[in-house]
Every structure is written in structure tokens, then in C-alpha cells.
């Protein structure tokens with residue numbers, strides 16, 4: 124296929140039109156001149172001249188199973204030909220079967236019965252979870268982590284720690300208390316995991332020690348903040364994996380203080396970390412699980428949540444409690460069902476553990492060759508490279524930005540010919556590459572990624 128022939132307008136003309144007609148408000152615009160792409164396949168994106176770019180972020184973990192995954196694409200085409208449109212007041216098979224598969228995954232993982240409801244994006248599913256918590260508790264104060272990200276709708280941005288996302292919009296009324304995330308490489312308490320004995324959890328526990336700490340009414344035995352929103356591995360915050368016992372210790376306190384656990388799997392769900400749900404690594408049972416992104420492998424905006432039965436039974440959350448025209452739309456649920464069937468036919472638990480270990484080993488070697496890499500770590504194929512000054516700790520955002528831009532410029536010499544690299548800059552200090560490669564990435568592609576990163580770190584740190 125000649126992709127260039129398909130595009131009648133020059134890039135200059137498109138940029139002029141973009142400048143005139145497109146709001147910037149609905150994008151992240153990391154680059155002053157965002158790139159146009161026009162093709163994709165597997166782990167690669169192609170620019171308007173058909174030049175390849177290895178993608179290490181896969182639409183922020185939305186295309187875990189590869190661009191244009193044929194099996195999933197075919198299911199959408201079949202749905203397009205049979206029943207592409209249907210109002211949400213009616214039922215269709217794909218909705219029911221998708222909900223069943225997700226509820227069964229939660230039953231398997233947590234041993235709890237529950238139900239699934241759909242919406243169109245991660246933020247909207249977070250909004251639905253907020254409604255569930257509010258109905259169940261009658262309260263609207265929540266806890267969440269510093270560096271956490273739960274979306275940018277008004278409700279979701281209240282529980283997202285970055286003030287930048289709220290500053291210009293006022294408050295919507297869910298205010299959250301933000302608890303320091305266990306970011307051990309930069310411990311908020313300046314401790315070391317080897318000797319801290321989870322000091323951070325002890326600090327959290329102290330919030331409930333006396334009513335004067337403002338979190339707990341000992342007479343009524345009631346908390347004021349009624350749900351804790353967590354990501355199993357912090358995504359936008361910098362692909363940070365909490366230490367092994369953190370969630371277990373935290374959950375014990377949440378149970379004692381009657382605080383619900385809402386597990387936001389929007390970015391880490393569906394095997395990004397090597398388990399179906401990221402939280403499964405940590406042995407805790409959430410009350411609500413929120414998911415989105417790769418539920419459809421990025422083929423349709425569909426998201427949703429699972430909640431334990433008492434929170435979401437038809438009595439507790441009757442019809443109309445939350446509804447969007449497009450929630451559980453047939454194309455989305457067909458894509459989701461095909462994605463879940465695809466997952467069943469693979470062995471991602473083994474595959475992601477193996478490729479993640481290989482990738483991390485290569486990143487550790489890369490770190491030895493570059494003093495600008497302060498930390499590499501990961502869980503499964505959720506990997507991180509923390510870009511620093513040569514002291515391996517002071518964040519170096521400017522260098523991360525340079526590497527990001529040069530990767531996107533393309534044409535980097537590699538053993539496979541000229542190539543670009545698509546990265547995602549994340550982190551509390553915006554100095555981390557959060558790597559979310561295709562879960563089917565090959566060993567050869569991981570080697571290519573290392574070749575590209577090596578070249579980029581070398582060229583961007585060289586003195587002129």
C-alpha cells in the first residue's frame with residue numbers, strides 16, 4: 124500500500140489548518156510541533172514518508188496487543204457489518220459476554236462476586252466509581268497518591284494530585300487527601316527500603332491515631348475520607364513500582380478504618396505488568412476496579428469498572444445511575460470481547476515476565492554505560508528510565524525532552540536502517556521515560572530499542 128498517495132494535502136497545509144481550527148485543549152501537545160503519523164503495524168508507527176518509528180509507549184499502554192492486531196480488527200469489521208449501532212437501552216451479545224469475562228477475571232483474582240458497567244473513557248469510568256462510593260458511603264472525600272493520575276474530567280482531576288490540572292477550573296467537590304507515594308528511589312521520607320520497615324505506612328496509620336489528626340471519628344467509628352484511589356504501578360507518575368509489602372500493609376489499615384480501595388487499572392491492567400490486573404502482584408482485594416485504554420486494544424473508546432455486588436447491585440445502583448449514549452456501544456464491546464479472547468489464547472503471564480526480565484536486564488546494562496540514567500526498574504513490561512544529571516539523582520528534564528524530540532525526528536542509524544523512537548515522558552519531575560512496549564515485542568525489537576536509546580543518550584549528552 125502506498126500510504127503517501129492516500130494523503131492529498133501537504134503537511135504544511137495541514138499544519139495551517141490545525142493552527143486555525145484545532146483546539147489544543149484536547150491534547151497533551153508535549154512537542155512544540157507535534158508529529159503527523161499515517162500508518163502503524165505491530166510495534167511500529169510510520170510517518171508521512173513511510174519512515175518507521177519503534178513505539179515504546181503504544182498510545183500510553185492502549186495498544187498492548189500490537190497496532191492493527193488482525194484478530195481484533197476482524198472482529199470489529201464483522202461487528203461493523205452486522206450490528207454496528209444500537210441504543211444502550213437494548214442488549215447485544217458482545218456486551219453481556221464482555222461483562223461476564225471481566226467479572227470472571229475479578230472473581231478469579233479476588234474471589235469476590237461483582238458486576239461490570241461500561242463507559243467511554245478512563246476518566247468517565249473513574250467518575251462512575253466516584254458515584255458508587257458516594258452512594259455507598261454518603262461522603263465525597265477521598266484519598267489518593269501524590270503523583271497519581273486518574274483523568275481530567277472535573278471529578279477525576281480532584282483525585283489526581285497535580286494542581287496544574289485543577290488550577291484554572293475551580294473545585295467540583297470531591298476533594299482528596301494526597302498520601303506520599305512509596306517512590307523508594309526518591310523516598311518522600313529520605314529513608315532506605317532495606318532499613319525503613321515501611322515507615323511510610325506507619326505515618327499513614329498515624330493519621331487515625333487521634334480525632335485531632337482530622338481523619339477519624341473514634342466515637343462514631345467513621346472515617347471522613349471514604350475511599351483510597353490507587354494505581355498498582357504509578358503510570359503518569361513515572362512507572363513507579365511500590366515495594367512488595369506496601370499494599371498489603373496499607374490495605375490492613377484501610378479495612379480497619381472502613382475505607383474502600385479503588386484500584387485504577389486503566390494503564391496497568393490487561394497484562395502490562397505481567398498479570399491480568401496489576402494489583403494481583405500485591406495480594407490485596409479491591410472493592411472497585413476501573414479499566415479502559417487497552418480493553419479494546421485502542422480500537423474504540425470503551426472503559427468500565429467492576430465493583431463488588433453490594434456496591435453495584437441493581438438495588439444499590441439502578442438503571443440511569445450513570446449513562447452515556449456510547450457506553451457499551453456494539454463496536455466497542457465487540458473489540459473488547461475480541462481483545463479478551465485474544466488474551467485467553469496467549470500466555471501473557473509467561474511472555475511478559477520473560478520479555479520484561481530481558482528488557483530490564485538490557486536497561487541495566489544501558490544504565491552502566493550512561494551516567495545520565497539514574498534508575499531503571501519495572502514490573503513486567505511496565506518499565507522506567509529515570510533521566511538525571513551525572514550524579515544519578517538530580518532530575519534532568521531538559522535531557523529527557525531532548526531525547527524525546529530527537530527520537531521523534533527519526534532517521535537514527537540502526538542495524539535495521541534509519542529509525543525513529545516513540546517515547547513517553549512521565550514522572551513527578553517529568554524526567555522519566557515510562558516504557559510501555561507492545562506485549563508481543565520480540566527480542567530483536569528489544570535489542571533495537573536499546574540500540575536507539577544508546578544512540579540517543581550518547582548524542583544528547585555529548586558536549587558540542
Ligand SMILES: Cc1ncc(COP(=O)(O)O)c(C=O)c1O
Pocket residue numbers: 183244245246247249272273274275354358359387388389390391415416
Ligand atoms: C491510571 C489512569 N487512570 C485514568 C486515566 C484516564 O483515562 P482517559 O484518558 O481514558 O480518560 C488514565 C489515562 O492516562 C490513567 O493512566
